[in-house]
Amino acid sequence: MIREIHVKDLQVGMYVHELGVRWMNHPFLRNRFRISKPSEIEKIRACGVATVRIDTRRGADVPAPAGPTKQELAQQVAACKTEETRPEEKTAERMREDTARCARIYRETLPVVRQLMDEVRSGGKIDAHRVSRQVEQLVESAIRNPSAAAAMANLKGHDEYTFAHSIQVSILSLALGTQIGLGKDELTLLGTGAMLHDLGKASIPLRILNKPGRLTQEEFRLMQTHPQRGVSHLTEKGRGSRPEVLSCILEHHEKLNGTGYPRGLSEPEIGLLPRIVSVADVYDALTSDRVYQRGTTAHNAIVILYGLRNLHFDPRILNAFIGLVGVYPVGTMVRLNTREIAVVVSANPREPLRPDIEILTDRDQKPLARAQLVRLSEAEATRGSARRTIAGPWASADGARLLRITGSSFKDAAPT
Numbered sequence: 001m002i003r004e005i006h007v008k009d010l011q012v013g014m015y016v017h018e019l020g021v022r023w024m025n026h027p028f029l030r031n032r033f034r035i036s037k038p039s040e041i042e043k044i045r046a047c048g049v050a051t052v053r054i055d056t057r058r059g060a061d062v063p064a065p066a067g068p069t070k071q072e073l074a075q076q077v078a079a080c081k082t083e084e085t086r087p088e089e090k091t092a093e094r095m096r097e098d099t100a101r102c103a104r105i106y107r108e109t110l111p112v113v114r115q116l117m118d119e120v121r122s123g124g125k126i127d128a129h130r131v132s133r134q135v136e137q138l139v140e141s142a143i144r145n146p147s148a149a150a151a152m153a154n155l156k157g158h159d160e161y162t163f164a165h166s167i168q169v170s171i172l173s174l175a176l177g178t179q180i181g182l183g184k185d186e187l188t189l190l191g192t193g194a195m196l197h198d199l200g201k202a203s204i205p206l207r208i209l210n211k212p213g214r215l216t217q218e219e220f221r222l223m224q225t226h227p228q229r230g231v232s233h234l235t236e237k238g239r240g241s242r243p244e245v246l247s248c249i250l251e252h253h254e255k256l257n258g259t260g261y262p263r264g265l266s267e268p269e270i271g272l273l274p275r276i277v278s279v280a281d282v283y284d285a286l287t288s289d290r291v292y293q294r295g296t297t298a299h300n301a302i303v304i305l306y307g308l309r310n311l312h313f314d315p316r317i318l319n320a321f322i323g324l325v326g327v328y329p330v331g332t333m334v335r336l337n338t339r340e341i342a343v344v345v346s347a348n349p350r351e352p353l354r355p356d357i358e359i360l361t362d363r364d365q366k367p368l369a370r371a372q373l374v375r376l377s378e379a380e381a382t383r384g385s386a387r388r389t390i391a392g393p394w395a396s397a398d399g400a401r402l403l404r405i406t407g408s409s410f411k412d413a414a415p416t
């Protein structure tokens with residue numbers, strides 16, 4: 001398999017498939033070769049490339065980061081979990097109401113973001129302050145019920161990715177900001193910065209933004225200019241913005257270990273707000289369907305993010321995020337120890353492995369006449385002698401059909 005890796009991950013024994021520089025500009029005899037000594041890695045680094053493509057069938061692969069076990073994830077969440085923002089029990093009814101309220105604001109915000117992006121594309125003056133008015137409503141929503149806001153952002157529709165992504169990242173960032181205890185003013189700056197984080201992409205040609213194949217080095221470099229472009233649009237063509245908002249735009253691709261862009265900042269130099277946006281951005285990008293790939297499951301995205309804690313993401317923020325969305329985020333289809341299939345309908349921050357679920361099939365995986373709500377945290381959640389527990393995520397093309405025919409509360413949110 002050909003895979004692109006960062007030069008810092010190069011090791012002796014890997015087979016270089018493409019260096020990304022012309023033959024005359026690198027010191028090796030061939031364009032493709034096996035790395036046989038550490039000095040060759042130094043020579044590759046000296047070429048100034050950030051990434052290299054390797055062929056894992058002909059040489060060593062990058063060791064996979066050790067994935068966390070369910071228990072490890074749960075322990076991390078429990079150890080770092082912030083206090084629950086609302087002590088009273090959130091009923092399924094209340095979750096539904098708050099999620100619906102957040103979805104309404106989301107729909108009202110879509111045309112505002114679309115118009116802003118159009119203004120950037122046409123090169124005229126832009127008015128980013130309209131975004132702040134929408135953000136204020138989202139802040140209220142996130143403060144009222146961060147779990148519902150995060151759940152809403154998990155329900156993927158079919159809206160155009162760029163606009164939908166900006167708003168989803170804003171909602172997720174606000175839910176996370178509320179979870180870690182930010183005040184209302186900071187939340188408004190965070191929500192605005194998150195909404196505008198990819199504004200600079202509006203001046204990247206659409207043929208590159210939507211390119212189904214791999215970007216060339218030149219296209220990739222152009223794409224990497226979108227943080228500075230976003231800041232320039234606001235400061236030159238807009239009415240300016242607060243530094244906290246600009247830092248979200250400029251630093252959302254920076255990584256704790258210094259391998260991000262545009263400035264390669266490392267841990268102490270990256271602001272708190274962009275660290276939050278960065279987690280929300282990558283989570284939403286991983287779980288969204290794109291022109292060139294289908295999104296992964298929310299559970300899988302959590303596992304991937306967790307594998308990058310300390311490297312790309314601030315572990316405290318990541319743990320708060322996992323506490324918020326759960327190890328099995330709302331909408332995840334799961335398989336129980338009883339072999340029944342269920343869907344997660346509400347996260348349980350006290351016990352991340354025991355969310356509220358709706359059971360959709362019997363133990364022979366035959367659909368039930370009606371989805372059955374079960375709180376896994378409650379002792380009486382038993383069937384026969386076995387207490388129900390989640391055995392793991394369940395992925396099947398049948399998921400949407402199961403949700404529909406059992407009348408699950410998630411039937412309208414199911415991917416088609």
Ligand SMILES: [Fe+2]
Nearest residue numbers: 197198252253
């Ligand atoms: Fe971005």
